[in-house]
Amino acid sequence: MKRFIATLLLFTxxxxxxxxxxxxxxxxxxMVILAQRxxxxxxxxNPNVTIQVTxxxxxxxxxxxxxxxxxxxxxxxPMKPGEKQKLKHRFSSxxxxxxxxxxxIALYVHEKNPVKELTxxxxxxxxxxxxxxxxxxxxxxxxxILYSRENNSGTYVYxxxxxxDDEDYAPSCQNMPGTAALVNAVSKDPNGIGYGGAxxxxxxxxxxxxxxxxAPAMMPTAENVKSGQYPITRFLYMYVKSKPTGAMKEYxxxxxxxxxxxxxxxxxxxxxR
Amino acid sequence: xxVQFRILTCAIFFALPLFSQEETADTAAVSIxxxxxxxxxxxxxxNEILLDMKSYIDLARKLKFSGYMQTQYQSSNGLGNTAFPxxxxxxxxxxxxxxxxxxxxxxxxxxxxxxxxLTFSQYVMQFDxxxxxxxxxxxxxxIKDPWVKSWNMRMGVFDxxxxxxxxxxxxxxxxxxxxxxxQTLFPGERELGAMIEFAPEVGDWTNYNLKLGVFNGVLPxxxxxxxxxxxxxxxxxxxxxEETNAAFDAGVSVYRGSVRNTSKFIHTFNADQKQFIVDSxxxxxxxxxxxxxxxxxxxxIFDVPHLGGASVRGEYNFGSQPGAAGTNTFYNPxxxxxxxxxxxFYGFYVSLLQNIGTKHQLVLRYDVLDPNTEIEGSEIGAAxxxxxIGDIAFSTIGAGYIYHLDDNVKFVFYYEMVKNxxxxxxxxxxxxxxxxxxxVKDDVFTFRIQYRFPF
Numbered sequence: 001m002k003r004f005i006a007t008l009l010l011f012t013x014x015x016x017x018x019x020x021x022x023x024x025x026x027x028x029x030x031m032v033i034l035a036q037r038x039x040x041x042x043x044x045x046n047p048n049v050t051i052q053v054t055x056x057x058x059x060x061x062x063x064x065x066x067x068x069x070x071x072x073x074x075x076x077x078p079m080k081p082g083e084k085q086k087l088k089h090r091f092s093s094x095x096x097x098x099x100x101x102x103x104x105i106a107l108y109v110h111e112k113n114p115v116k117e118l119t120x121x122x123x124x125x126x127x128x129x130x131x132x133x134x135x136x137x138x139x140x141x142x143x144x145i146l147y148s149r150e151n152n153s154g155t156y157v158y159x160x161x162x163x164x165d166d167e168d169y170a171p172s173c174q175n176m177p178g179t180a181a182l183v184n185a186v187s188k189d190p191n192g193i194g195y196g197g198a199x200x201x202x203x204x205x206x207x208x209x210x211x212x213x214x215a216p217a218m219m220p221t222a223e224n225v226k227s228g229q230y231p232i233t234r235f236l237y238m239y240v241k242s243k244p245t246g247a248m249k250e251y252x253x254x255x256x257x258x259x260x261x262x263x264x265x266x267x268x269x270x271x272x273r
Numbered sequence: 274x275x276v277q278f279r280i281l282t283c284a285i286f287f288a289l290p291l292f293s294q295e296e297t298a299d300t301a302a303v304s305i306x307x308x309x310x311x312x313x314x315x316x317x318x319x320n321e322i323l324l325d326m327k328s329y330i331d332l333a334r335k336l337k338f339s340g341y342m343q344t345q346y347q348s349s350n351g352l353g354n355t356a357f358p359x360x361x362x363x364x365x366x367x368x369x370x371x372x373x374x375x376x377x378x379x380x381x382x383x384x385x386x387x388x389x390x391l392t393f394s395q396y397v398m399q400f401d402x403x404x405x406x407x408x409x410x411x412x413x414x415x416i417k418d419p420w421v422k423s424w425n426m427r428m429g430v431f432d433x434x435x436x437x438x439x440x441x442x443x444x445x446x447x448x449x450x451x452x453x454x455x456q457t458l459f460p461g462e463r464e465l466g467a468m469i470e471f472a473p474e475v476g477d478w479t480n481y482n483l484k485l486g487v488f489n490g491v492l493p494x495x496x497x498x499x500x501x502x503x504x505x506x507x508x509x510x511x512x513x514x515e516e517t518n519a520a521f522d523a524g525v526s527v528y529r530g531s532v533r534n535t536s537k538f539i540h541t542f543n544a545d546q547k548q549f550i551v552d553s554x555x556x557x558x559x560x561x562x563x564x565x566x567x568x569x570x571x572x573x574i575f576d577v578p579h580l581g582g583a584s585v586r587g588e589y590n591f592g593s594q595p596g597a598a599g600t601n602t603f604y605n606p607x608x609x610x611x612x613x614x615x616x617x618f619y620g621f622y623v624s625l626l627q628n629i630g631t632k633h634q635l636v637l638r639y640d641v642l643d644p645n646t647e648i649e650g651s652e653i654g655a656a657x658x659x660x661x662i663g664d665i666a667f668s669t670i671g672a673g674y675i676y677h678l679d680d681n682v683k684f685v686f687y688y689e690m691v692k693n694x695x696x697x698x699x700x701x702x703x704x705x706x707x708x709x710x711x712x713v714k715d716d717v718f719t720f721r722i723q724y725r726f727p728f
Binding site: 067068069080081082088089090091092093094095096097151161166168241242243245246 | 334390422441442445472473474475479513515517518520522574575576578579581582583584626628631632677679680
């Protein structure tokens with residue numbers, strides 16, 4: 001029995017003694033550019049720390065956190081109760097949520113699209129298939145081509161729950177693997193509409209969004225998102241299994257510092273303060 | 274004339290390439306248009322192929338395959354024999370031919386799941402393939418309400434909604450087997466029936482859950498043999514403490530059911546006389562007897578700095594159990610002429626789990642089952658009292674280490690020390706109770722490898 005316990009202790013603690021400061025980060029595609037910038041700058045300042053950043057979507061990142069293949073999960077939506085339950089089963093933890101930045105979900109259309117603004121209700125009706133022609137929202141007589149994200153995307157889930165009120169996307173909606181692919185598709189499609197992080201809006205045009213018919217139309221600018229006046233605003237999160245310690249704590253503290261938050265602005269998102 | 278001819282010749286000479294260039298430009302223009310048209314047609318055909326492929330991808334997203342296999346080596350400090358079983362609650366009794374070690378495919382699960390997210394319906398079929406053959410574990414249809422998305426209705430074969438451990442997947446569980454209490458009360462964990470579940474994903478009620486079901490009450494793969502159904506339910510809640518990454522999770526469970534007796538012999542225990550009273554009226558055959566359990570379960574999870582998440586988990590159940598002579602396990606009404614023994618029981622377990630980083634886990638568990646609370650060990654076996662092995666209480670201390678090689682593979686090292694109540698020393702050496710005059714040698718060491726896919 002003593003030998004058995006000694007073997008257990010040897011197996012348990014030996015690998016921990018030689019652990020290097022390597023931090024893996026996986027998850028939200030919306031956050032991948034931001035996470036890469038954070039990692040690059042931090043590694044430059046702290047050469048003894050290696051940070052590996054990959055995307056794949058919030059759902060993929062959360063799965064990686066649950067199965068122990070990432071230290072930090074980036075997510076553009078909060079974890080669901082079912083996901084917390086799985087994390088609890090595997091690691092006896094509900095996960096530590098860290099808000100890292102704010103984001104406005106921008107509605108993208110082709111540069112030549114005459115529609116300049118939409119209400120949240122109109123956006124919902126477009127994406128659930130109740131409005132199918134641009135003429136119904138003041139545009140030209142053309143069928144609306146819907147672009148969305150895959151269902152492992154946090155942006156997909158957030159948009160479904162908060163804009164579509166948990167109704168289903170129209171079956172004609174084309175799911176794109178990442179925000180960059182979605183932006184690319186809309187930029188080539190005069191009748192297309194898509195959504196995603198404000199930081200990605202290159203080669204396309206943002207539509208101003210009104211909370212309701214009587215509300216002012218707001219663009220997803222820094223002031224509007226930070227003040228909460230832009231109607232489709234969310235937090236960008238990091239999740240870790242346990243209260244961060246050591247190198248991971250230092251890295252997360254730096255992200256929340258003034259220096260880390262300045263990167264948020266440079267990438268096109270909005271700092272917490 | 275000659276000059277005119279020369280001029281004309283020169284003009285033609287210089288003009289020819291011009292005509293030729295114009296013709297080349299026209300040809301090129303036509304060629305680009307053709308190429309564009311060809312490209313357009315090509316794109317359209319690619320689109321058609323992609324649309325066709327999309328239907329398969331959509332299907333692949335809805336159809337999910339998963340599974341896990343647990344292979345193990347076990348060794349006991351005793352030898353399997355007919356006098357007492359070794360390993361009954363550690364993966365099945367060791368062979369009785371003086372065998373003290375064995376290899377096993379303990380579980381070989383393969384799960385097929387199809388989810389239609391438009392109608393919120395789910396098909397689930399799970400098989401168990403081991404050296405003993407093929408068995409069905411889960412076979413049910415689940416339908417989620419499409420309005421508030423908080424209610425589920427399930428029908429088929431699935432886990433009984435009682436306590437925590439019964440429904441806690443062997444895939445995740447840190448100990449090789451469930452506690453003796455759970456295995457005794459809920460063999461196979463599953464049952465045929467229907468259930469509603471309240472488990473909201475959003476809103477103010479996300480920290481509450483309720484499961485309530487109606488079941489045959491005849492074991493998972495047996496046919497119903499009476500009209501009385503068993504009602505099983507659990508109501509639970511979780512209180513998260515986000516600041517400290519801790520949570521308190523608890524629930525209460527109820528089992529209200531009955532069993533159809535297959536023999537005329539009904540044994541009820543008289544606590545004053547410390548013996549079973551036998552009723553052998555012929556009319557007893559076919560009568561139903563109560564199976565009532567009550568339980569509470571609780572779990573605290575918390576962070577241990579620099580180590581990782583930890584949990585303390587416990588469950589306490591008590592009630593009335595119709596069993597057989599030699600065992601207080603779930604009475605099997607599909608077996609003919611089995612005398613029924615009605616006993617009051619209690620049981621509990623407490624386990625402590627500590628994660629160390631992402632790859633290591635240490636686990637400690639203490640569990641107790643007293644199948645007959647109305648008699649002490651030293652009173653069991655007294656002459657003329659009809660007490661049996663099925664009245665002996667057991668306690669088990671288990672300790673283990675789990676190493677997660679990657680997200681597919683884990684190694685489990687687990688040692689459990691089983692202690693039984695010692696029976697009356699007056700028991701004859703020929704009695705089946707004789708080995709229990711002292712603690713029998715039935716400790717078991719398990720080395721298990723588990724492979725699961727996907728996670």
